[in-house]
Amino acid sequence: MSGRADLYRSVVLEHGKRPRNVGALGGATHAAEGDNPLCGDALRVEVERRGDVLVALAFAGEGCILATASASLMTEILRGARVAEARRLAVAMEAFCAEGRGDADALGPLAGFADVYRHPARVACALLPWRTLARALDD
Amino acid sequence: MAENPRVAPRARFLAGPARSAGSGAFDVDAARADFPALRQRVHGRPLVYLDNAATTQKPRAVLAALRRHYVRDNANVRRGVHLLGERATAAYEGARAAVAHFVGAANAGEIVFTRGATEALNLVAQSFGRAHVGAGDEVVVSEMEHHANIVPWQMLCRAVGATLRVAPVDARGVLDEAAFAALLGARTKIVALAHVSNALGTRNPIAALAVRARAHGAIVVVDGAQAVAHAPVDVAALGCDFYAFSGHKLYGPTGVGALWGRAALLAAMPPWQGGGEMVRSVGWDEVAYEPAPYRFEAGTPPIAAAVGLAAAIAYLEGFDRAALAAHERDLLAYAADGLATVPGLRMIGEAPDKIGGHSFVLAGVHPHDVAAVLDGEGVAVRAGHHCAQPILRRFGVGATVRASFGLYNRRADVDRLIAGLAVVRRTFDP
Numbered sequence: 422m423s424g425r426a427d428l429y430r431s432v433v434l435e436h437g438k439r440p441r442n443v444g445a446l447g448g449a450t451h452a453a454e455g456d457n458p459l460c461g462d463a464l465r466v467e468v469e470r471r472g473d474v475l476v477a478l479a480f481a482g483e484g485c486i487l488a489t490a491s492a493s494l495m496t497e498i499l500r501g502a503r504v505a506e507a508r509r510l511a512v513a514m515e516a517f518c519a520e521g522r523g524d525a526d527a528l529g530p531l532a533g534f535a536d537v538y539r540h541p542a543r544v545a546c547a548l549l550p551w552r553t554l555a556r557a558l559d560d
Numbered sequence: 561m562a563e564n565p566r567v568a569p570r571a572r573f574l575a576g577p578a579r580s581a582g583s584g585a586f587d588v589d590a591a592r593a594d595f596p597a598l599r600q601r602v603h604g605r606p607l608v609y610l611d612n613a614a615t616t617q618k619p620r621a622v623l624a625a626l627r628r629h630y631v632r633d634n635a636n637v638r639r640g641v642h643l644l645g646e647r648a649t650a651a652y653e654g655a656r657a658a659v660a661h662f663v664g665a666a667n668a669g670e671i672v673f674t675r676g677a678t679e680a681l682n683l684v685a686q687s688f689g690r691a692h693v694g695a696g697d698e699v700v701v702s703e704m705e706h707h708a709n710i711v712p713w714q715m716l717c718r719a720v721g722a723t724l725r726v727a728p729v730d731a732r733g734v735l736d737e738a739a740f741a742a743l744l745g746a747r748t749k750i751v752a753l754a755h756v757s758n759a760l761g762t763r764n765p766i767a768a769l770a771v772r773a774r775a776h777g778a779i780v781v782v783d784g785a786q787a788v789a790h791a792p793v794d795v796a797a798l799g800c801d802f803y804a805f806s807g808h809k810l811y812g813p814t815g816v817g818a819l820w821g822r823a824a825l826l827a828a829m830p831p832w833q834g835g836g837e838m839v840r841s842v843g844w845d846e847v848a849y850e851p852a853p854y855r856f857e858a859g860t861p862p863i864a865a866a867v868g869l870a871a872a873i874a875y876l877e878g879f880d881r882a883a884l885a886a887h888e889r890d891l892l893a894y895a896a897d898g899l900a901t902v903p904g905l906r907m908i909g910e911a912p913d914k915i916g917g918h919s920f921v922l923a924g925v926h927p928h929d930v931a932a933v934l935d936g937e938g939v940a941v942r943a944g945h946h947c948a949q950p951i952l953r954r955f956g957v958g959a960t961v962r963a964s965f966g967l968y969n970r971r972a973d974v975d976r977l978i979a980g981l982a983v984v985r986r987t988f989d990p
Contacts, residue, residue, distance in 0.1 A: 461958025
C-alpha cells in the first residue's frame, strides 16, 4: 500500500491536484467560511442560488488534498442541483466519511472517500467543504 | 535504581580516551532494546518513531517502576500510617528529590509536582501572577511560544488589566535580543520564555535573557518541556525563577510534570487549587495551608507517574549525557543535510542552535498529506500547528511537518524519513 492508496484514490488525487471551481463567483447569493484549526485548513464556499436551484458553486482557500478534492467534487456535482438534494448529499457524506455508512454506489465519484472514516484525524478534512456549504445555505 | 549504566565497552574503546565529558560514545542499538514500543511494525513496516517532541516512548525501567509501584507499594501518600502508605510516600518524596537533583534545584522543597508543563505554567500565572501582576503591568513572552506559555498569560493579563508584550524572532527563528531588551522596563513583572521551541527547535539563550529581565526586576519563567530530554538543565546556571517541564517528553509517564521555583517565591505564593493534602487544618471559618510545595498539590497527586518519572530520570542519567547530546546533534545535522536534498522542501526554523528536531513544509503538499503518506511508510511524524499558531503565522504557514528525535533514533531512521518523502512526492507529484 505504498503511498497510502486507500486514502488517496485516483479521483481524490485527480481533484486534489487539479481542483475545479476555484475562486469567487460574480453572482454569489450565499457564502460561508469554515476552518479546521487543528490542521490549518480554511475554505470559503460561495453559492449562486436561483429559486430552488444551485446554479453555480465555487471555493477558495487552503486545504489538504482531501479537503481540496472534496470541495472540487462537491462544487462539480452540485451544479444545477436543488437545495434539498444538496442538503441530503451533505448528510449522506457526513455518515459516509465519519462512520463509513451509506451506499457507495449511489455516491458516484464521492465514493472515493470510502476509507476516510478509517482515519479519524482526516474526517474533518473531507467534510469541511460540505459543512461549510450547509452553513452557507443556512444564511 | 541502577538499571542502566548504558555505555558500550566496545564503543568506548573506539571513541578513544580523549572524549571530554567522560565515559564514552553512546550505543544507540543497545538503547533501542530498552524500548519495547519501538519493536513493532505499522502498516507492514518497522516503526520509525519521529514524534518525540509530542511524547517519547517509555523504557522498560519506567514500565517496571510503574508495575512495581502498583503491585507492591500502592497507597495514598502523606496520609496512611500503614506500611504501604509509608512506602508510597517514600517513593513519591524520593521522586521529588530526584527531580530536584535533575534540574539542579537547591532542595526538594522547590519542586511542585503537576500534571505537566502546562499545569505548571498555569500555576505560576494563577498563583504568583495574580498576586504580583496588576493593572498597567506587563508580561513579556517570545513569538515562538507554545500555546501553553501564551494562553495562561493572556488569561492573567485579561483578569488583572495587564498587557502581554511579544518579543519577535528573526527569519531564522532566532529571538531578536535587541527587540526583547527594548520591551523590558519598570512595568515588566514576568518574562516567560521557552527554553527550546517545540515548533522551530530553536534553543533560547536563557541565561543571558534572564540577566536582562532580572535587571528590571522581572521574574523569569522558563518552559522547559522541549529541553529536559535533550540537555542537562541547571536552574542555578540559567538564572531563572521558575522552570516547568513534563515527564512524558522525558521518557516518563503521562500525567506528571514538575515546576521548580525559587524557595522564597514559592513560600510567599498563595494556593491556586483547594482540596486535600494542601491544607493543615480546615474549619468553617478558617483554613490553614501547608507550606510549599504541598500547598500547590491539592488532591491525590500523580503518585505512580511521579515514581515513573524518577525512573525515567535515573534511566537518562545512566547515560553519558555529553555523548548522548553528541549523538542527537549528529542526528539533527544528518537530518538537516538529508532534508536539504528534498526538492521543494522549506525548513521552518534555521537557528544555529537547534535541539530536538526539524519543522518543514513541502511545496504543493499539505503537511497532513505528507504525514499520512509517511505513516503509510511506517514513519510517524507530526503535522499541524504544534500548538504554536503565532510563530507559524510569522513564517506564513498554517501547519508544518515536524520530525523530532529521541535518544533511540539513528541515522537509518532519517534515511527512512527521506525515502518516505520521495514516496510523498511520487504520490502527489507537486
